[in-house]
Amino acid sequence: MKPIDYREIDGGLPFYSLVAAIGVFVLAALGAAFYMEHNGHWVTGMSNQIVWGTPHVFAVFLIVAASGALNVASISSVFGKSMYKPLARLSGLLAITLLVGGLAVLVLDLGHPDRLIVAMTYYNFKSIFAWNIILYTGFMAVVAIYLWMMMERKMNRFTKVAGIAAFLWRLILTTGTGSIFGFLVARQAYDAAIMAPMFIIMSFSFGLAIFILVLMGLYRWSQRPLGDTVLMRLKNLLGVFIAAVLYFVTAYHLTNLYGTENLGVERFILLDGGIYTQLFWIVQIGIGSLLPLLLIYGPTGKSRLWIGIACLLTIVGGLAQIYVIIIGGQAYPMELFPGKEVTSSFFDGIVAEYSPSLPEFILGIGGVALALAATVVGTRVLRFLPESLADDQVDPHHAAS
Amino acid sequence: MSEESGIDVYRRRFLSGAAKVAAGMVVAPGVIVHEVSQARPADQPVTDAVRWGMLIDSNKCAEGCNDCVQACNDEHGLTGHDRPATDAQWIRKVTIRDKQTGHTQTLPLLCQHCEHPPCVDVCPTGASFKRSDGIVLVDKHICIGCRYCMMACPYKARSFIHEDLQDQLPHSPRGKGTVESCNFCVHRVDTGRTPACVEACTNEHHDAMLFGDLNDSNSAISQALEQYSSRQIRADLQLNTGVRYRGI
Numbered sequence: 001m002k003p004i005d006y007r008e009i010d011g012g013l014p015f016y017s018l019v020a021a022i023g024v025f026v027l028a029a030l031g032a033a034f035y036m037e038h039n040g041h042w043v044t045g046m047s048n049q050i051v052w053g054t055p056h057v058f059a060v061f062l063i064v065a066a067s068g069a070l071n072v073a074s075i076s077s078v079f080g081k082s083m084y085k086p087l088a089r090l091s092g093l094l095a096i097t098l099l100v101g102g103l104a105v106l107v108l109d110l111g112h113p114d115r116l117i118v119a120m121t122y123y124n125f126k127s128i129f130a131w132n133i134i135l136y137t138g139f140m141a142v143v144a145i146y147l148w149m150m151m152e153r154k155m156n157r158f159t160k161v162a163g164i165a166a167f168l169w170r171l172i173l174t175t176g177t178g179s180i181f182g183f184l185v186a187r188q189a190y191d192a193a194i195m196a197p198m199f200i201i202m203s204f205s206f207g208l209a210i211f212i213l214v215l216m217g218l219y220r221w222s223q224r225p226l227g228d229t230v231l232m233r234l235k236n237l238l239g240v241f242i243a244a245v246l247y248f249v250t251a252y253h254l255t256n257l258y259g260t261e262n263l264g265v266e267r268f269i270l271l272d273g274g275i276y277t278q279l280f281w282i283v284q285i286g287i288g289s290l291l292p293l294l295l296i297y298g299p300t301g302k303s304r305l306w307i308g309i310a311c312l313l314t315i316v317g318g319l320a321q322i323y324v325i326i327i328g329g330q331a332y333p334m335e336l337f338p339g340k341e342v343t344s345s346f347f348d349g350i351v352a353e354y355s356p357s358l359p360e361f362i363l364g365i366g367g368v369a370l371a372l373a374a375t376v377v378g379t380r381v382l383r384f385l386p387e388s389l390a391d392d393q394v395d396p397h398h399a400a401s
Numbered sequence: 402m403s404e405e406s407g408i409d410v411y412r413r414r415f416l417s418g419a420a421k422v423a424a425g426m427v428v429a430p431g432v433i434v435h436e437v438s439q440a441r442p443a444d445q446p447v448t449d450a451v452r453w454g455m456l457i458d459s460n461k462c463a464e465g466c467n468d469c470v471q472a473c474n475d476e477h478g479l480t481g482h483d484r485p486a487t488d489a490q491w492i493r494k495v496t497i498r499d500k501q502t503g504h505t506q507t508l509p510l511l512c513q514h515c516e517h518p519p520c521v522d523v524c525p526t527g528a529s530f531k532r533s534d535g536i537v538l539v540d541k542h543i544c545i546g547c548r549y550c551m552m553a554c555p556y557k558a559r560s561f562i563h564e565d566l567q568d569q570l571p572h573s574p575r576g577k578g579t580v581e582s583c584n585f586c587v588h589r590v591d592t593g594r595t596p597a598c599v600e601a602c603t604n605e606h607h608d609a610m611l612f613g614d615l616n617d618s619n620s621a622i623s624q625a626l627e628q629y630s631s632r633q634i635r636a637d638l639q640l641n642t643g644v645r646y647r648g649i
Binding site: 037110128340344 | 555
């Protein structure tokens, strides 16, 4: 195997144009956040019933995907698969940028984004949220050190140690993210230990889908060779992760369906929940899981275009899944008086209405844009991308075969 | 002789009963005065010697009556914007109907001031906190507006301030972008008064709400709780709520 030659992507007009194009979405998101904060949250679709809305869907998606994007690096450093080594730097970079994008959305949706310093200085250690603040910032630091070990020749010998630390950290981090919901005893749709491992496997899937798309996009844009060997490995792995998410979703719903007390919420999500039922079956399961599996393992699995589409559908399915979890979980009324019908002036006992407002959506998209912009700028200023990922570069057996 | 002794017994019972009633009449106002006199001097810290609680009798809660809600809104300046989905409600009237029997009841629902409040557990900054005397509050200065407490509260007792506020009342400061809920009228309780909702209910002679110290076995609320069966909403969560209900 030849030594890997990493190089920054080219600057100049195409680079600045790309950054500017993505930057427009970031600026729009800042405008949307200012609009929501200035007027107050009543201008959004959120209410006292649906307290977390579309921004949280994007934020949680990006945060979950961030830890998953690190997988490629972990497979290389922790599990010693040399084929993934050339991809490890981009994997680490994406892990940081996606997290930054997600956190930015989360912070900008707070009632008081100006009190970020309060969140960083006052801690209630019984709160998983407080732990997550430490886990998220710590993750960025750990991955930054990991990248340094990988990118600084003198430090290369510490790569494995740093890689193991980052891998363990990401497992804890996603456990923390899943537990935001898993620890909520109040609501029927949450309060389940399976949330933590399910979020970990979701992160594998979403993170890898984004990684493959960004990899294909950057190599096409910078006109560098990207061989089929790498891509076929990655897409097969994505298929396994998509199937694993399906398994966890099935286990979660089957467990809920067994207990009579949860039949109401299950009926709501699976049968008569309107938009949430449609999002679950059509988007999350249909076009977000089964279709990508078909595209990946069917005859289309050799086509880059179809692999790209499969990744995109996985991302769309992932967003739908988190939408159903976060918003569907809140829309279903809390069981205050089991066996009774409840009515009040405060929307007790009825399915809460929610439709995403434009500013919320723009803020969410802005988080994605921020992650992408930071990734592009990162690859411009530092050597994240190998000059070539052609088959003879990455596969030690390629010449022989 | 035996007949005489029977009369004596009767007489004794009557007299002792009368004495008890008399004593009750003398002491009861004293109990009430005693409760009111528990007003904590301003320079004394709050202690857990007291645990404030409320007993709501849904049998006495009149359908269509909204006095407690109105009193709360007036007391805390909760003026709505005709946007029910985002307007704050600290206390609300809830009607419950048994799916099997059709039996209908009405009751006020407010922050239950749990001994183990989930909102306090999940709050990242500690802005949601429980005072030593059991009152659950939000420190509006360190609330970052993340709404995790609203996700965690099993009683849907909390509201987020969705817009700018005008004409705030000095004794009940609020803040756009923060979360708030019933605070048991802490400003009144600290000066020996009862919460506004309870006062309104009593003034209208409904007497469906009783407020007092759960730690004081002589308090009217403790005695009522000892005498009658009561329950907590979502008792399965074992939060040991400060608000208890009769008749549900």
